Amino acid sequence: MLISSRGQAEWNASQNNPPKTGRGRLSTVLLTVSVAMLAIALVDPAPALDAAASQTPERTAPLPMFKDPRAALRAGLESYHSGDAGASVEALRYAADGGETLAQWKLGRMYADGDGVTRDDAKAYDYFSRLVEHFDADEPEPNERPLAANAFVAVGVYLRNGVSTAKIAPDTGRAFELFRYAATYFGDADAQYNLGRMYLDGDGVRKDVRQGMSWLELAARKGHPQAQAVLGRTMFNGEAGATPQKSRGLMYLTLARDSAVTTPSGQWIVDLHTQALKTANEDERKAAVAMVEAYLRERNN
Numbered sequence: 001m002l003i004s005s006r007g008q009a010e011w012n013a014s015q016n017n018p019p020k021t022g023r024g025r026l027s028t029v030l031l032t033v034s035v036a037m038l039a040i041a042l043v044d045p046a047p048a049l050d051a052a053a054s055q056t057p058e059r060t061a062p063l064p065m066f067k068d069p070r071a072a073l074r075a076g077l078e079s080y081h082s083g084d085a086g087a088s089v090e091a092l093r094y095a096a097d098g099g100e101t102l103a104q105w106k107l108g109r110m111y112a113d114g115d116g117v118t119r120d121d122a123k124a125y126d127y128f129s130r131l132v133e134h135f136d137a138d139e140p141e142p143n144e145r146p147l148a149a150n151a152f153v154a155v156g157v158y159l160r161n162g163v164s165t166a167k168i169a170p171d172t173g174r175a176f177e178l179f180r181y182a183a184t185y186f187g188d189a190d191a192q193y194n195l196g197r198m199y200l201d202g203d204g205v206r207k208d209v210r211q212g213m214s215w216l217e218l219a220a221r222k223g224h225p226q227a228q229a230v231l232g233r234t235m236f237n238g239e240a241g242a243t244p245q246k247s248r249g250l251m252y253l254t255l256a257r258d259s260a261v262t263t264p265s266g267q268w269i270v271d272l273h274t275q276a277l278k279t280a281n282e283d284e285r286k287a288a289v290a291m292v293e294a295y296l297r298e299r300n301n
Contacts, residue, residue, distance in 0.1 A: 069098025076103060085116025104130050105147040122166035128154045149186035152178045156194060172204025192219035193227040200240050209240045220252055228256035229269040236276045247287035250276050254292050
């Protein structure tokens with residue numbers, strides 16, 4: 001999940017840096033998550049993490065002098081939005097080393113996506129990890145919560161899969177903790193989707209279909225296309241021991257298809273919907289249409 005209206009959000013965040021309030025460590029917070037929340041309660045994200053690498057070289061000119069890390073952050077964002085990624089990296093690195101969280105997040109995303117720089121998963125992982133460590137100790141301000149959640153999910157994805165070329169070893173247990181924290185504390189849909197997938201697959205955690213579907217549905221209700229697709233497929237086919245719910249499953253597949261049909265990476269979702277539509281009978285298709293209409297009315301009210 002990325003921050004919407006990214007340019008404005010970045011600029012607003014760079015203008016205000018109030019004092020932070022301390023809080024407990026990640027492990028302490030996780031222990032307070034109630035069983036009830038888990039029961040009622042996920043780029044797979046991070047398509048951004050799989051983006052093609054850019055071949056734009058980074059600058060090697062001497063680093064300009066900045067008044068302070070905040071001034072470097074502003075200069076970096078201005079350079080980035082003006083199209084000068086080389087100058088942007090220099091300024092953002094200065095700001096990141098000075099503790100500016102927005103600069104750390106921005107550099108993480110740029111290196112993960114190959115955005116104006118050569119893609120470098122090791123550097124992306126390093127910057128995202130700095131944010132995870134920072135927000136494990138300090139409460140994020142409201143304008144920092146989306147980037148904090150995004151960093152937790154990004155590190156979780158790296159650890160779930162591992163990246164041998166970046167010397168990142170798989171650690172599904174730690175990935176599960178990060179997803180669970182971002183899913184519960186930040187209510188992040190990407191984290192909820194990934195958490196649901198791990199429960200369904202028994203990946204890094206004991207397999208629990210009920211928990212997996214609960215987390216997927218939370219993300220699906222927020223309009224997360226991948227969560228809608230996986231939840232819909234699981235319901236429609238009765239996968240992983242779930243009771244088949246063909247009409248409801250087709251409803252979620254339809255919602256996912258409508259979101260994914262315009263994106264090349266969403267072809268798998270379109271294919272899932274097409275397959276389900278072919279095998280559903282007329283009554284199931286009619287019921288699914290009614291459910292979609294009711295869902296959209298509820299969402300728009």
